[in-house]
Amino acid sequence: MKTSESKYCKCLYFTANALARKIEKLATESWKKIGLAPSHAYLLKLVIEEPGIQAGQIAAQLQLTPSTITRLIDKLEEKKLLFRASEGKMTTVFPTQKAKDLKPQMKQCIEDFYEKYSKILGKEESQHFIKNMNTIADKLEV
Amino acid sequence: MKTSESKYCKCLYFTANALARKIEKLATESWKKIGLAPSHAYLLKLVIEEPGIQAGQIAAQLQLTPSTITRLIDKLEEKKLLFRASEGKMTTVFPTQKAKDLKPQMKQCIEDFYEKYSKILGKEESQHFIKNMNTIADKLEV
């Protein structure tokens, strides 16, 4: 059933969640080539771009709670894609060589995802929509 | 950090998820009065409106997988808010009296949520935005 045909299509909660799930699915497809869940992929990308970034900063950038970041880092550490280095009470995170080697393929996945959705939604429209979502998310900030 | 300040604010995946989480939070607040998670609340509302609705139809309406619906019904059954009645291979679901009694309070929660977000986003804008999300979700339909 299409979202707009659902009884709850008028509800902000329902609509936003249904949309996020569909986008998640699309993203998952694109990242499947390198066997990473989208959230893992974006965290890894961040660490590759800023080696030594602090866990707390990752949380802020990805807008996830610190505990979620701990769990994500755990998984990526298991996969030997990054490692922690403690500095006092802080935890800093670095990419492994394996992760660095993945960089071009990751870029490919991102492009793939971008192509996929802009083909469906249009380049202009999707950019505009993303901006729109950001504006609204910022307004909802507590 | 605001969504628009994140490094990933240009990414559809990231933005849609961050937004959904913020909206979830807002909705959770509104439903807290009667101690229901938003997803539970919407499922229950659906069953109250259509007593005897089939599990599969609930899944279609809420755009969740059948297994997720099973789990949600389990929880609501534990709370004595609804009950299953098997009809052959189908499962139909009915609200209990307790659920029916909650109806006015549920209405209140929905209104509260609506007031909350339209105060922040504007009535017009939020309606428009919801429509926009539906359109996009439909385009992403496989």
Added chain:
DNA sequence: ACTTATCATTTGTATATACAAATAAATAAA
């Protein structure tokens, strides 16, 4: 210097969600 407060991270626990496999019922094919 010692105690207390604060801060960053992790752990314990709980929830929502999904996929794949299992089950159970209804329908079609033989």
Added chain:
DNA sequence: TTTATTTATTTGTATATACAAATGATAAGT
């Protein structure tokens, strides 16, 4: 009528996420 196929739901298992409490490290107050 038995067997095979399809359909609806549930179960087993796994993931992402969060909140609250615990831990460990620094900083502040005395």
